[in-house]
Amino acid sequence: MKKWIRLLAAAALLISAAACSAPEAKTETLEGKGNGFGGLITVTVTRKDGKITDVKAIGDQETQGIGSQAIEQLPQAIVKANSTDVDNVSGATFSSQGIKDAVNNALDPQAYPYVEKAEKEEKPKEVAASDLYQGLAVVSNGRLGPGKDDKEVSVYSFNEVVLSALFDKEGKILDLNIDELEVATPNYDGADMPQFSGFPEQGGYNNDENHDGKVEGKTADSEEQFLAEFDTWKTKRERGDSYKLNSGTWASEMDVFEQLFVGKTVAEVEDWFAKYTDANGRPLHAEAKSDEDKAKFSALTDDEKKMLEDVRTGATISLKDPHGDFITALKKAYELRQPLDVKEAAAEGLGLASNGRVGPGKDDQEVQVYSFNTLVASALFDAEGRIVSLKLDEMEVATPNYDGADMPQFSGFPGQGGYNNDENHDGKIEGKTADTEDQYLAEFDTWKTKRERGDSYKLNSGTWASEADVFEKLFVGKTIAEVEDWFAKYTDANGRPLQAEAKSDEDKAKFSALTDDEKKMLEDVRTGATISLKDGHGDFIQAIKNAYENRRPIALKGE
Structure with missing residues (x-):
């Protein structure tokens, strides 16, 4: 009996020694960045012996109910697969890709460097x-x-x-x-x-x-x-x-x-x-819901399907x-x-x-x-x-x-x-x-x-369309500031072109201060248009200003 006890003790010592000599599991905590739909996504990746055991993602600017679902769901899928080669969360393509990019950046920053998202340069x-x-x-x-x-x-x-x-x-x-x-x-x-x-x-x-x-x-x-x-x-x-x-x-x-x-x-x-x-x-896609749409998509050529895939990448x-x-x-x-x-x-x-x-x-x-x-x-x-x-x-x-x-x-x-x-x-x-x-x-x-x-x-002077036409032509050649100056100088308290028969003393004085050429110009305008440019009927001046503020480059050249 004592012999068996000695043998068991010796075996325990051998097991203990082997355990002490085994290398400790290597645990790493890595951080990475990626560009989501709304802005920066950051991740913290935990890896043990080369295996991903935990991923935490933060993306405060991702859309609630869409991108936020990717923030919540995708890290678990990456851990389970031990890889970023996982499906995107439905409806959150940009957020999903941002999380994957951030995890790849954490695991291998040289192969997957983070590049801050630049503003899109608008070309004319x-x-x-x-x-x-x-x-x-x-x-x-x-x-x-x-x-x-x-x-x-x-x-x-x-x-x-x-x-x-x-x-x-x-x-x-x-x-x-x-x-x-x-x-x-x-x-x-x-x-x-x-x-x-x-x-x-x-x-x-x-x-x-x-x-x-x-x-x-x-x-x-x-x-x-x-x-x-x-x-x-x-x-x-x-x-x-x-x-x-x-x-x-x-x-x-x-x-x-x-x-x-x-x-x-x-x-x-x-x-x-x-x-x-x-x-x-x-735009049609392979995952169409109705049989009619599935058949419609299936009948397309490969090039047409590729074209639609490209369209859907940017617009659904x-x-x-x-x-x-x-x-x-x-x-x-x-x-x-x-x-x-x-x-x-x-x-x-x-x-x-x-x-x-x-x-x-x-x-x-x-x-x-x-x-x-x-x-x-x-x-x-x-x-x-x-x-x-x-x-x-x-x-x-x-x-x-x-x-x-x-x-x-x-x-x-x-x-x-x-x-x-x-x-x-x-x-x-x-x-x-x-x-x-x-x-x-x-x-x-x-x-x-x-x-x-x-x-x-x-x-008074025609249809609404014909009166608006007068101002369309009048403002050609002017900047927005000049349009505003014209409105301030040449319209009455109701936003209509000034006239000699102005009702208020203020408008009468405003008209009297004009030169003969200016009065003649206003007479010509009023022949075709007496509509107000800014009153309860509508604000022409603000709409024109908004068109300028919303302007986009265009290279229009004569032939």
């Missing part, structure tokens, strides 16, 4: 100025959604797609600039979404004031609230990096399509859309759905195109300016008419910032108790009770518009711009 588009045409269009639609709030009250929204294009004499697109104004009820939880609560006396609308997904109450039912909400109305390009989608921002995704369609005719763009997009108007946005109809906007811009006598330009810009108005007037039941306007300016500028071409249009929308037969109308949102309706435009109210979603969606068919309304929109 080269356009030949021979038989040049410019088109400007606005296309509007309503949407049921997105979703409902935590009180089960529906969110409603509407969109105004604005598109400016240059065409050659064959109808090929030389340059394309697309923007969109999306406006939702204030119960939508997006922090940067433009909002509209309906009209005063409709009771306001459920309001998610701090954008946490919970409604705190209703917006104020007042004219002050109505007018103040237009300060939130920014286009999707103006919303910038805050408006992120699967493959980039809204702006970067739309840039992909703008570049893709240059060189095509409108018919060729329609053919591209018909052949290469799915039932939702998005729909070209025609309730978010907006870009195809119809392009068709309309072509139909409305006008010839340009322009030989050179260094930049092009697209600007919008929106405002609300209490009026015009009241109906026969003393219920107030309300309206709102979006002024649109498309401009070309030379290298010194002078306007070489200017196109203006405007969308004016009023409550249906306004008696104008061709006025676009909006009754507010479903659930707000409709609005007094002068159905046959005789100045007498017949009842209220239907308080339904069908009525809501149908009203957008009435939304036509002032140019589209044509000869039916008459003013």
Whole structure:
């Protein structure tokens, strides 16, 4: 027995000695960096004996609910695979790649150096100025959604797609600039979404004031609230990096399509859309959901599939759905195109300016008419910032108790009770518009711009279009500062060109101080245009300024 005890003790000593002589497991803690969708992603990688045992990722600027999912899920997949050769998290391609790059940088910084993301250098588009045409269009639609709030009250929204294009004499697109104004009820939880609560006396609308997904109450039912909400109305390009989608921002995704369609005719763009997009108007892909879309994708050549893969890398946005109809906007811009006598330009810009108005007037039941306007300016500028071409249009929308037969109308949102309706435009109210979603969606068919309304929109000196034409021509050759100076010096308190019969003492003195040549110039202007450049009807000056501020380089050269 003692012999066995001695043998066991000896064996224990041998095992202990072997354990002491075995090399300790090597543990490393490594740090790396990568570029995500929103900004810098950093990782801490733990590795034992060459095996990845833990990955922690930080990316505070990645989109919540999209990129944040990659931050949470992808590190576990990398640990499990002991490799960065793992699938991206669905819908978060950029964030996923940023995490992989950061892990590779941590593991082998020489082979995978971190390079700080540089701002994209914008190169001017080269356009030949021979038989040049410019088109400007606005296309509007309503949407049921997105979703409902935590009180089960529906969110409603509407969109105004604005598109400016240059065409050659064959109808090929030389340059394309697309923007969109999306406006939702204030119960939508997006922090940067433009909002509209309906009209005063409709009771306001459920309001998610701090954008946490919970409604705190209703917006104020007042004219002050109505007018103040237009300060939130920014286009999707103006919303910038805050408006992120699967493959980039809204702006970067739309840039992909703008570049893709240059060189095509409108018919060729329609053919591209018909052949290469799915039932939702998005570029086709191998993981199509419906059998029809799967068959459509399978019928394509390898080169076509590769082209679509390249497109989807930068853009998965729909070209025609309730978010907006870009195809119809392009068709309309072509139909409305006008010839340009322009030989050179260094930049092009697209600007919008929106405002609300209490009026015009009241109906026969003393219920107030309300309206709102979006002024649109498309401009070309030379290298010194002078306007070489200017196109203006405007969308004016009023409550249906306004008696104008061709006025676009909006009754507010479903659930707000409709609005007094002068159905046959005789100045007498017949009842209220239907308080339904069908009525809501149908009203957008009435939304036509002032140019589209044509000869039916008459003013003192002509139609709205002919009066706007006067200012388009007047401002060519001027810088934005000079346009502002002209407005300050030559318009009255109502933003209209000064005249000898001014009503206020201030305007009379302002007119009297002008030279005879200046008075003659104003007389010529007023012969064709007495419209205001800045009042409750719309702000031309701000729209033109916005077009300049949003300008993009373009190399327009005469032939």
